Amino acid sequence: MAPSAAPQRIVIENAAIATVDAQDTEYASGHLVVADNRIESIGAGPAPEGLENVVRRIDATGHLITPGLVNTHHHFYQWITRGLATDHNLFNWLVALYPTWARIDEPMVRAAAQGSLAMMARGGVTTAMDHHYVYPQGSGDLSGAIIGAARDMGVRFTLARGSMDRSEKDGGLPPDFAVETTEGALAATEETVKKHHDASFDAMTQVAVAPCSPFSISTELLREGAALGRRLGVRMHTHGSETVEEEKFCHELFGMGPTDYFESTGFLGEDVWMAHCVHMNDSDIAAFARTKTGVAHCPSSNARLAAGIARVPDMLAAGVPVGLGVDGTASNESGELHTELRNALLINRLGAHKEAALNARQALRLGTYGGAQVLGRAGQIGSLEAGKLADFVLWKIDGIGHSSIADPVTAIVFGAAAPVTASFVNGKQIVEANRLLTVDEEAIARDTRAEAQRLARIAASA
Numbered sequence: 001m002a003p004s005a006a007p008q009r010i011v012i013e014n015a016a017i018a019t020v021d022a023q024d025t026e027y028a029s030g031h032l033v034v035a036d037n038r039i040e041s042i043g044a045g046p047a048p049e050g051l052e053n054v055v056r057r058i059d060a061t062g063h064l065i066t067p068g069l070v071n072t073h074h075h076f077y078q079w080i081t082r083g084l085a086t087d088h089n090l091f092n093w094l095v096a097l098y099p100t101w102a103r104i105d106e107p108m109v110r111a112a113a114q115g116s117l118a119m120m121a122r123g124g125v126t127t128a129m130d131h132h133y134v135y136p137q138g139s140g141d142l143s144g145a146i147i148g149a150a151r152d153m154g155v156r157f158t159l160a161r162g163s164m165d166r167s168e169k170d171g172g173l174p175p176d177f178a179v180e181t182t183e184g185a186l187a188a189t190e191e192t193v194k195k196h197h198d199a200s201f202d203a204m205t206q207v208a209v210a211p212c213s214p215f216s217i218s219t220e221l222l223r224e225g226a227a228l229g230r231r232l233g234v235r236m237h238t239h240g241s242e243t244v245e246e247e248k249f250c251h252e253l254f255g256m257g258p259t260d261y262f263e264s265t266g267f268l269g270e271d272v273w274m275a276h277c278v279h280m281n282d283s284d285i286a287a288f289a290r291t292k293t294g295v296a297h298c299p300s301s302n303a304r305l306a307a308g309i310a311r312v313p314d315m316l317a318a319g320v321p322v323g324l325g326v327d328g329t330a331s332n333e334s335g336e337l338h339t340e341l342r343n344a345l346l347i348n349r350l351g352a353h354k355e356a357a358l359n360a361r362q363a364l365r366l367g368t369y370g371g372a373q374v375l376g377r378a379g380q381i382g383s384l385e386a387g388k389l390a391d392f393v394l395w396k397i398d399g400i401g402h403s404s405i406a407d408p409v410t411a412i413v414f415g416a417a418a419p420v421t422a423s424f425v426n427g428k429q430i431v432e433a434n435r436l437l438t439v440d441e442e443a444i445a446r447d448t449r450a451e452a453q454r455l456a457r458i459a460a461s462a
Protein backbone atom coordinates (compact mmCIF):
# COMPACT_ATOMS: atom_id res chain seq x y z
CA MET A 1 0.00 0.00 0.00
CA ALA A 2 1.66 3.26 -1.10
CA PRO A 3 1.22 6.21 1.25
CA SER A 4 -1.63 8.34 -0.11
CA ALA A 5 -1.33 12.09 -0.77
CA ALA A 6 -3.25 12.85 2.41
CA PRO A 7 -2.32 10.10 4.88
CA GLN A 8 -4.90 8.92 7.38
CA ARG A 9 -3.50 9.08 10.90
CA ILE A 10 -4.06 7.04 14.06
CA VAL A 11 -2.72 8.66 17.23
CA ILE A 12 -1.98 6.52 20.29
CA GLU A 13 -0.93 8.20 23.55
CA ASN A 14 -0.18 7.55 27.24
CA ALA A 15 1.37 4.10 26.67
CA ALA A 16 4.56 2.56 27.94
CA ILE A 17 6.54 1.73 24.77
CA ALA A 18 9.37 -0.75 24.16
CA THR A 19 10.64 0.07 20.68
CA VAL A 20 13.19 -2.81 20.42
CA ASP A 21 15.33 -0.49 18.28
CA ALA A 22 19.13 -0.85 18.26
CA GLN A 23 19.42 1.12 21.53
CA ASP A 24 16.45 -0.64 23.17
CA THR A 25 14.79 2.76 23.54
CA GLU A 26 11.80 2.72 25.90
CA TYR A 27 9.31 5.34 27.02
CA ALA A 28 7.50 5.22 30.36
CA SER A 29 4.69 7.23 28.75
CA GLY A 30 4.83 7.93 25.05
CA HIS A 31 3.01 8.28 21.75
CA LEU A 32 2.87 6.41 18.47
CA VAL A 33 1.49 8.04 15.32
CA VAL A 34 0.53 5.84 12.37
CA ALA A 35 0.12 7.35 8.91
CA ASP A 36 -1.56 4.86 6.55
CA ASN A 37 0.51 1.69 6.94
CA ARG A 38 3.68 3.24 8.41
CA ILE A 39 4.87 4.57 11.74
CA GLU A 40 5.14 8.32 11.31
CA SER A 41 6.45 9.24 14.73
CA ILE A 42 7.17 7.69 18.10
CA GLY A 43 8.49 9.26 21.26
CA ALA A 44 8.04 10.38 24.83
CA GLY A 45 4.98 12.30 25.99
CA PRO A 46 1.97 13.30 23.89
CA ALA A 47 1.90 13.23 20.08
CA PRO A 48 2.92 16.39 18.19
CA GLU A 49 0.15 18.98 18.04
CA GLY A 50 -1.63 20.04 14.86
CA LEU A 51 -1.71 16.66 13.10
CA GLU A 52 -4.22 16.55 10.23
CA ASN A 53 -6.45 13.71 9.06
CA VAL A 54 -6.54 12.02 12.44
CA VAL A 55 -9.19 9.30 12.00
CA ARG A 56 -8.74 7.74 15.44
CA ARG A 57 -7.26 8.60 18.84
CA ILE A 58 -6.48 5.85 21.38
CA ASP A 59 -5.77 6.55 25.05
CA ALA A 60 -3.46 3.61 25.84
CA THR A 61 -3.12 4.24 29.57
CA GLY A 62 -2.31 0.93 31.32
CA HIS A 63 -0.73 -0.59 28.21
CA LEU A 64 2.68 -1.52 26.87
CA ILE A 65 3.17 -1.14 23.11
CA THR A 66 5.71 -3.44 21.48
CA PRO A 67 6.44 -4.40 17.89
CA GLY A 68 4.15 -7.20 16.70
CA LEU A 69 5.49 -10.68 17.35
CA VAL A 70 7.14 -12.50 14.45
CA ASN A 71 6.86 -16.26 14.22
CA THR A 72 9.71 -17.93 12.34
CA HIS A 73 8.80 -21.63 12.30
CA HIS A 74 5.48 -23.49 12.14
CA HIS A 75 3.65 -26.31 10.34
CA PHE A 76 0.03 -25.13 10.13
CA TYR A 77 -1.42 -28.45 8.92
CA GLN A 78 -0.52 -30.02 12.27
CA TRP A 79 -3.35 -28.05 13.92
CA ILE A 80 -5.65 -30.96 13.03
CA THR A 81 -3.30 -33.62 14.48
CA ARG A 82 -2.69 -32.11 17.92
CA GLY A 83 -2.41 -34.23 21.04
CA LEU A 84 -1.18 -37.39 19.30
CA ALA A 85 2.01 -39.39 19.94
CA THR A 86 2.48 -37.34 23.09
CA ASP A 87 5.32 -39.38 24.63
CA HIS A 88 7.60 -39.77 21.60
CA ASN A 89 10.94 -38.37 20.52
CA LEU A 90 11.17 -36.68 17.09
CA PHE A 91 11.84 -39.73 14.89
CA ASN A 92 9.22 -41.94 16.61
CA TRP A 93 6.73 -39.06 16.55
CA LEU A 94 7.29 -38.46 12.82
CA VAL A 95 6.97 -42.16 11.99
CA ALA A 96 3.73 -42.29 13.98
CA LEU A 97 2.24 -39.23 12.25
CA TYR A 98 3.49 -39.36 8.61
CA PRO A 99 0.76 -41.86 7.52
CA THR A 100 -1.97 -39.51 8.79
CA TRP A 101 -0.33 -36.38 7.39
CA ALA A 102 -0.04 -38.03 3.97
CA ARG A 103 -3.88 -37.96 3.76
CA ILE A 104 -4.41 -34.21 4.12
CA ASP A 105 -6.37 -32.32 1.47
CA GLU A 106 -7.15 -28.70 0.64
CA PRO A 107 -10.16 -28.16 2.98
CA MET A 108 -8.21 -29.72 5.86
CA VAL A 109 -5.17 -27.56 5.19
CA ARG A 110 -7.30 -24.40 4.89
CA ALA A 111 -9.03 -25.07 8.23
CA ALA A 112 -5.74 -25.96 9.94
CA ALA A 113 -4.10 -22.77 8.62
CA GLN A 114 -7.02 -20.70 9.95
CA GLY A 115 -6.73 -22.36 13.37
CA SER A 116 -2.96 -21.90 13.56
CA LEU A 117 -3.09 -18.30 12.39
CA ALA A 118 -6.00 -17.39 14.68
CA MET A 119 -4.29 -18.76 17.76
CA MET A 120 -1.13 -16.78 17.06
CA ALA A 121 -2.78 -13.56 15.91
CA ARG A 122 -5.03 -13.21 18.97
CA GLY A 123 -1.83 -13.48 21.05
CA GLY A 124 0.04 -10.65 19.34
CA VAL A 125 1.61 -12.28 16.28
CA THR A 126 1.56 -9.87 13.34
CA THR A 127 3.93 -11.79 11.04
CA ALA A 128 3.51 -15.55 10.65
CA MET A 129 5.21 -18.25 8.62
CA ASP A 130 4.26 -21.77 7.61
CA HIS A 131 6.78 -24.46 6.65
CA HIS A 132 4.46 -26.71 4.68
CA TYR A 133 6.21 -29.85 3.43
CA VAL A 134 3.47 -32.48 2.89
CA TYR A 135 1.93 -32.34 -0.61
CA PRO A 136 0.00 -35.57 -1.27
CA GLN A 137 -0.81 -36.18 -4.96
CA GLY A 138 -4.19 -34.78 -5.97
CA SER A 139 -4.66 -32.94 -2.66
CA GLY A 140 -5.48 -29.59 -4.32
CA ASP A 141 -3.89 -26.16 -4.10
CA LEU A 142 -2.47 -26.40 -0.58
CA SER A 143 -0.14 -23.40 -0.90
CA GLY A 144 -2.99 -21.25 -2.26
CA ALA A 145 -5.25 -22.31 0.63
CA ILE A 146 -2.61 -21.40 3.24
CA ILE A 147 -1.80 -18.05 1.66
CA GLY A 148 -5.52 -17.27 1.32
CA ALA A 149 -6.06 -17.97 5.04
CA ALA A 150 -3.27 -15.56 6.02
CA ARG A 151 -4.59 -12.90 3.64
CA ASP A 152 -8.14 -13.20 5.01
CA MET A 153 -6.88 -12.83 8.58
CA GLY A 154 -4.79 -9.78 7.67
CA VAL A 155 -1.52 -11.20 8.99
CA ARG A 156 1.84 -10.57 7.29
CA PHE A 157 3.04 -13.95 6.05
CA THR A 158 5.87 -16.07 4.66
CA LEU A 159 5.07 -19.45 3.13
CA ALA A 160 8.13 -21.69 3.26
CA ARG A 161 7.28 -24.08 0.42
CA GLY A 162 8.62 -27.32 1.85
CA SER A 163 9.28 -30.66 0.21
CA MET A 164 10.36 -34.25 0.90
CA ASP A 165 11.87 -36.64 -1.67
CA ARG A 166 13.92 -39.10 0.45
CA SER A 167 11.61 -41.88 1.63
CA GLU A 168 12.22 -45.24 3.30
CA LYS A 169 13.34 -46.84 0.04
CA ASP A 170 16.21 -44.30 -0.15
CA GLY A 171 17.16 -44.60 3.52
CA GLY A 172 14.92 -41.71 4.63
CA LEU A 173 12.32 -41.59 7.39
CA PRO A 174 8.99 -40.85 5.60
CA PRO A 175 7.01 -43.66 3.96
CA ASP A 176 7.30 -43.88 0.16
CA PHE A 177 3.72 -42.59 -0.36
CA ALA A 178 4.41 -39.35 1.59
CA VAL A 179 7.05 -37.78 -0.67
CA GLU A 180 7.27 -35.92 -4.00
CA THR A 181 9.78 -36.48 -6.77
CA THR A 182 12.84 -34.21 -6.72
CA GLU A 183 11.92 -32.60 -10.05
CA GLY A 184 8.25 -32.24 -9.08
CA ALA A 185 9.12 -30.58 -5.78
CA LEU A 186 11.53 -28.11 -7.38
CA ALA A 187 9.10 -27.22 -10.18
CA ALA A 188 6.18 -26.73 -7.78
CA THR A 189 8.34 -24.59 -5.48
CA GLU A 190 9.42 -22.36 -8.37
CA GLU A 191 5.81 -22.01 -9.50
CA THR A 192 4.72 -21.03 -5.97
CA VAL A 193 7.42 -18.36 -5.72
CA LYS A 194 6.53 -16.93 -9.13
CA LYS A 195 2.82 -16.89 -8.34
CA HIS A 196 2.85 -15.56 -4.78
CA HIS A 197 6.14 -13.92 -3.73
CA ASP A 198 6.00 -10.16 -3.29
CA ALA A 199 9.39 -8.46 -2.87
CA SER A 200 8.03 -4.99 -2.09
CA PHE A 201 8.77 -3.09 1.16
CA ASP A 202 5.29 -3.58 2.56
CA ALA A 203 4.72 -7.09 1.18
CA MET A 204 2.04 -9.08 2.99
CA THR A 205 3.02 -12.39 1.31
CA GLN A 206 6.47 -13.81 0.70
CA VAL A 207 7.61 -17.30 -0.28
CA ALA A 208 10.77 -19.18 0.72
CA VAL A 209 12.32 -22.39 -0.66
CA ALA A 210 12.22 -24.97 2.14
CA PRO A 211 13.29 -28.62 1.68
CA CYS A 212 12.30 -30.40 4.88
CA SER A 213 15.16 -32.03 6.82
CA PRO A 214 18.32 -34.08 6.18
CA PHE A 215 16.53 -37.38 6.78
CA SER A 216 13.61 -36.59 4.44
CA ILE A 217 15.31 -34.95 1.45
CA SER A 218 17.96 -35.93 -1.07
CA THR A 219 21.26 -34.08 -1.29
CA GLU A 220 20.20 -33.04 -4.80
CA LEU A 221 17.00 -31.39 -3.50
CA LEU A 222 18.99 -29.50 -0.88
CA ARG A 223 21.65 -28.35 -3.37
CA GLU A 224 19.16 -27.49 -6.12
CA GLY A 225 16.85 -25.86 -3.57
CA ALA A 226 19.63 -23.50 -2.52
CA ALA A 227 20.41 -22.73 -6.16
CA LEU A 228 16.71 -22.14 -6.90
CA GLY A 229 16.28 -19.79 -3.96
CA ARG A 230 19.29 -17.73 -5.03
CA ARG A 231 18.22 -17.66 -8.69
CA LEU A 232 14.75 -16.40 -7.68
CA GLY A 233 16.11 -14.04 -5.01
CA VAL A 234 14.07 -15.51 -2.13
CA ARG A 235 15.04 -16.95 1.24
CA MET A 236 15.69 -20.57 2.13
CA HIS A 237 14.56 -22.52 5.18
CA THR A 238 14.91 -26.04 6.62
CA HIS A 239 15.13 -28.04 9.85
CA GLY A 240 18.64 -28.66 11.19
CA SER A 241 20.51 -30.16 14.16
CA GLU A 242 17.26 -30.90 15.98
CA THR A 243 18.11 -34.21 17.67
CA VAL A 244 20.97 -36.63 18.40
CA GLU A 245 19.24 -39.10 16.04
CA GLU A 246 19.51 -36.60 13.17
CA GLU A 247 23.18 -36.02 13.99
CA LYS A 248 23.82 -39.79 13.89
CA PHE A 249 21.89 -40.07 10.60
CA CYS A 250 24.08 -37.37 9.00
CA HIS A 251 27.33 -38.92 10.21
CA GLU A 252 26.30 -42.37 8.96
CA LEU A 253 24.99 -41.24 5.56
CA PHE A 254 27.10 -38.20 4.73
CA GLY A 255 30.20 -38.68 6.90
CA MET A 256 29.72 -35.31 8.63
CA GLY A 257 27.42 -33.47 11.03
CA PRO A 258 24.32 -31.52 9.88
CA THR A 259 25.94 -28.06 9.75
CA ASP A 260 28.91 -29.24 7.66
CA TYR A 261 26.46 -31.12 5.43
CA PHE A 262 24.29 -28.03 4.93
CA GLU A 263 27.37 -25.93 4.15
CA SER A 264 28.61 -28.50 1.62
CA THR A 265 25.33 -28.08 -0.33
CA GLY A 266 25.22 -24.27 -0.21
CA PHE A 267 22.44 -24.28 2.39
CA LEU A 268 24.06 -21.80 4.79
CA GLY A 269 24.06 -18.04 4.22
CA GLU A 270 22.47 -14.75 5.16
CA ASP A 271 19.48 -15.76 3.00
CA VAL A 272 18.93 -18.98 5.02
CA TRP A 273 17.25 -19.62 8.38
CA MET A 274 17.07 -22.97 10.09
CA ALA A 275 14.68 -24.35 12.67
CA HIS A 276 15.83 -25.81 16.02
CA CYS A 277 19.68 -25.92 15.90
CA VAL A 278 19.76 -27.71 19.24
CA HIS A 279 22.84 -29.87 18.75
CA MET A 280 25.43 -27.31 17.66
CA ASN A 281 29.08 -27.45 18.67
CA ASP A 282 31.35 -24.37 18.77
CA SER A 283 32.38 -24.80 15.16
CA ASP A 284 28.74 -25.09 14.01
CA ILE A 285 27.87 -21.86 15.81
CA ALA A 286 30.95 -20.19 14.27
CA ALA A 287 29.79 -21.32 10.80
CA PHE A 288 26.33 -19.82 11.39
CA ALA A 289 27.90 -16.58 12.64
CA ARG A 290 30.36 -16.38 9.71
CA THR A 291 27.65 -16.99 7.12
CA LYS A 292 24.95 -15.02 9.02
CA THR A 293 22.60 -18.00 8.83
CA GLY A 294 19.53 -17.41 11.03
CA VAL A 295 18.00 -19.68 13.66
CA ALA A 296 14.34 -20.27 14.57
CA HIS A 297 14.48 -21.21 18.25
CA CYS A 298 11.51 -23.40 19.27
CA PRO A 299 11.86 -24.01 23.03
CA SER A 300 8.47 -25.62 23.75
CA SER A 301 8.66 -28.04 20.85
CA ASN A 302 12.24 -28.96 21.75
CA ALA A 303 11.05 -29.76 25.28
CA ARG A 304 7.91 -31.63 24.10
CA LEU A 305 10.01 -33.89 21.85
CA ALA A 306 12.85 -34.14 24.41
CA ALA A 307 15.25 -32.80 21.76
CA GLY A 308 17.38 -30.71 24.13
CA ILE A 309 18.22 -27.05 24.80
CA ALA A 310 19.58 -24.89 21.98
CA ARG A 311 22.62 -22.75 22.88
CA VAL A 312 20.85 -19.44 22.27
CA PRO A 313 23.11 -17.29 24.51
CA ASP A 314 26.20 -18.60 22.68
CA MET A 315 24.55 -17.98 19.31
CA LEU A 316 23.66 -14.40 20.26
CA ALA A 317 27.16 -13.77 21.62
CA ALA A 318 28.62 -15.03 18.32
CA GLY A 319 26.34 -12.72 16.29
CA VAL A 320 23.93 -15.35 14.93
CA PRO A 321 20.47 -13.88 14.10
CA VAL A 322 17.92 -15.73 16.27
CA GLY A 323 14.11 -15.57 16.20
CA LEU A 324 11.42 -17.61 17.93
CA GLY A 325 9.16 -20.33 16.55
CA VAL A 326 5.97 -21.95 17.78
CA ASP A 327 6.77 -25.01 15.61
CA GLY A 328 3.94 -27.20 14.37
CA THR A 329 1.16 -27.70 16.88
CA ALA A 330 1.51 -31.49 16.83
CA SER A 331 4.68 -30.82 18.86
CA ASN A 332 3.53 -27.64 20.65
CA GLU A 333 -0.19 -27.94 21.20
CA SER A 334 -0.59 -24.42 22.66
CA GLY A 335 0.13 -22.83 19.28
CA GLU A 336 1.02 -19.49 20.90
CA LEU A 337 4.10 -17.37 20.38
CA HIS A 338 3.76 -14.88 23.25
CA THR A 339 4.27 -17.70 25.73
CA GLU A 340 7.45 -18.72 23.85
CA LEU A 341 9.13 -15.51 25.05
CA ARG A 342 8.79 -16.77 28.60
CA ASN A 343 9.64 -20.35 27.68
CA ALA A 344 12.77 -19.27 25.80
CA LEU A 345 13.95 -17.34 28.82
CA LEU A 346 13.17 -20.11 31.32
CA ILE A 347 14.45 -23.04 29.26
CA ASN A 348 17.72 -21.30 28.43
CA ARG A 349 18.28 -20.73 32.16
CA LEU A 350 18.29 -24.53 32.50
CA GLY A 351 21.21 -24.62 30.04
CA ALA A 352 24.88 -23.88 30.61
CA HIS A 353 24.49 -20.13 31.26
CA LYS A 354 21.93 -20.46 34.08
CA GLU A 355 20.54 -17.12 35.38
CA ALA A 356 22.74 -15.15 32.96
CA ALA A 357 21.30 -16.99 29.94
CA LEU A 358 18.67 -14.49 28.72
CA ASN A 359 16.89 -11.50 30.24
CA ALA A 360 13.38 -10.16 29.56
CA ARG A 361 14.51 -7.64 26.95
CA GLN A 362 16.52 -10.25 25.06
CA ALA A 363 13.48 -12.54 25.06
CA LEU A 364 11.30 -9.73 23.66
CA ARG A 365 13.95 -9.01 21.02
CA LEU A 366 14.00 -12.70 19.96
CA GLY A 367 10.24 -12.59 19.43
CA THR A 368 10.26 -9.33 17.46
CA TYR A 369 13.40 -7.91 15.84
CA GLY A 370 15.20 -11.27 15.85
CA GLY A 371 12.29 -12.84 14.00
CA ALA A 372 12.24 -10.01 11.48
CA GLN A 373 15.98 -10.53 10.90
CA VAL A 374 15.69 -14.23 10.19
CA LEU A 375 12.75 -13.67 7.82
CA GLY A 376 14.83 -11.03 6.01
CA ARG A 377 12.47 -8.19 6.97
CA ALA A 378 14.37 -6.26 9.64
CA GLY A 379 14.35 -3.13 7.48
CA GLN A 380 10.55 -3.06 7.56
CA ILE A 381 9.26 -4.67 10.77
CA GLY A 382 10.45 -5.97 14.16
CA SER A 383 11.05 -2.62 15.88
CA LEU A 384 9.02 0.56 16.33
CA GLU A 385 10.78 3.31 14.39
CA ALA A 386 9.56 6.12 12.17
CA GLY A 387 9.32 4.91 8.56
CA LYS A 388 8.81 1.24 9.44
CA LEU A 389 5.56 -0.62 8.84
CA ALA A 390 2.82 -0.18 11.44
CA ASP A 391 2.80 -3.71 12.97
CA PHE A 392 2.40 -3.41 16.75
CA VAL A 393 0.56 -4.69 19.81
CA LEU A 394 -1.08 -3.00 22.81
CA TRP A 395 -0.60 -5.34 25.79
CA LYS A 396 -2.88 -4.66 28.79
CA ILE A 397 -0.64 -4.50 31.86
CA ASP A 398 -2.93 -2.86 34.43
CA GLY A 399 -5.03 -5.98 35.09
CA ILE A 400 -4.69 -8.51 37.88
CA GLY A 401 -2.00 -10.54 36.11
CA HIS A 402 0.46 -7.67 35.68
CA SER A 403 -0.39 -4.49 37.62
CA SER A 404 1.88 -5.28 40.57
CA ILE A 405 4.97 -5.74 38.36
CA ALA A 406 6.60 -2.32 38.00
CA ASP A 407 8.59 -2.92 34.84
CA PRO A 408 6.32 -3.38 31.76
CA VAL A 409 8.69 -5.62 29.77
CA THR A 410 9.28 -7.84 32.81
CA ALA A 411 5.49 -7.98 33.26
CA ILE A 412 4.75 -9.38 29.79
CA VAL A 413 7.75 -11.75 29.62
CA PHE A 414 7.89 -13.14 33.17
CA GLY A 415 4.19 -12.74 33.93
CA ALA A 416 1.15 -14.59 32.63
CA ALA A 417 0.31 -14.26 28.94
CA ALA A 418 -0.76 -10.59 28.77
CA PRO A 419 -4.16 -9.74 27.25
CA VAL A 420 -3.96 -8.14 23.79
CA THR A 421 -6.18 -5.06 23.75
CA ALA A 422 -5.33 -4.31 20.13
CA SER A 423 -3.03 -5.60 17.44
CA PHE A 424 -2.30 -3.74 14.20
CA VAL A 425 -0.80 -5.11 10.98
CA ASN A 426 0.14 -2.75 8.16
CA GLY A 427 -1.77 0.01 9.94
CA LYS A 428 -5.00 -2.03 10.20
CA GLN A 429 -6.39 -3.34 13.47
CA ILE A 430 -6.92 -7.12 13.39
CA VAL A 431 -7.44 -7.88 17.12
CA GLU A 432 -9.59 -6.16 19.74
CA ALA A 433 -9.65 -7.44 23.34
CA ASN A 434 -8.10 -10.78 22.33
CA ARG A 435 -10.76 -11.34 19.64
CA LEU A 436 -10.02 -11.41 15.94
CA LEU A 437 -11.83 -8.71 13.98
CA THR A 438 -11.17 -10.23 10.57
CA VAL A 439 -12.55 -13.78 10.91
CA ASP A 440 -15.16 -15.75 12.86
CA GLU A 441 -13.32 -17.61 15.64
CA GLU A 442 -16.29 -19.89 16.45
CA ALA A 443 -16.55 -20.96 12.81
CA ILE A 444 -12.82 -21.74 12.78
CA ALA A 445 -13.16 -23.80 15.97
CA ARG A 446 -16.03 -25.79 14.39
CA ASP A 447 -14.24 -26.29 11.05
CA THR A 448 -10.93 -27.38 12.58
CA ARG A 449 -12.69 -29.93 14.78
CA ALA A 450 -14.67 -31.30 11.82
CA GLU A 451 -11.55 -31.51 9.61
CA ALA A 452 -9.51 -33.15 12.40
CA GLN A 453 -12.23 -35.78 12.76
CA ARG A 454 -12.46 -36.30 8.99
CA LEU A 455 -8.68 -36.75 8.75
CA ALA A 456 -8.68 -39.21 11.65
CA ARG A 457 -11.44 -41.26 9.93
CA ILE A 458 -9.62 -41.31 6.59
CA ALA A 459 -6.30 -42.25 8.22
CA ALA A 460 -7.94 -45.02 10.26
CA SER A 461 -9.52 -46.59 7.19
CA ALA A 462 -6.36 -46.37 4.99
Ligand SMILES: Nc1nc2[nH]c(O)nc2c(=O)[nH]1
Pocket residue numbers: 075090094212213216239242301327328331
Ligand atom coordinates in the same frame (compact mmCIF):
# COMPACT_ATOMS: atom_id res chain seq x y z
N1 LIG B 1 9.78 -30.40 15.18
C1 LIG B 1 9.66 -30.92 13.94
N2 LIG B 1 10.76 -31.38 13.33
C2 LIG B 1 10.63 -31.92 12.11
N3 LIG B 1 11.54 -32.46 11.29
C3 LIG B 1 10.89 -32.85 10.19
O1 LIG B 1 11.43 -33.43 9.17
N4 LIG B 1 9.58 -32.57 10.29
C4 LIG B 1 9.39 -31.99 11.47
C5 LIG B 1 8.25 -31.48 12.13
O2 LIG B 1 7.13 -31.50 11.61
N5 LIG B 1 8.45 -30.95 13.37
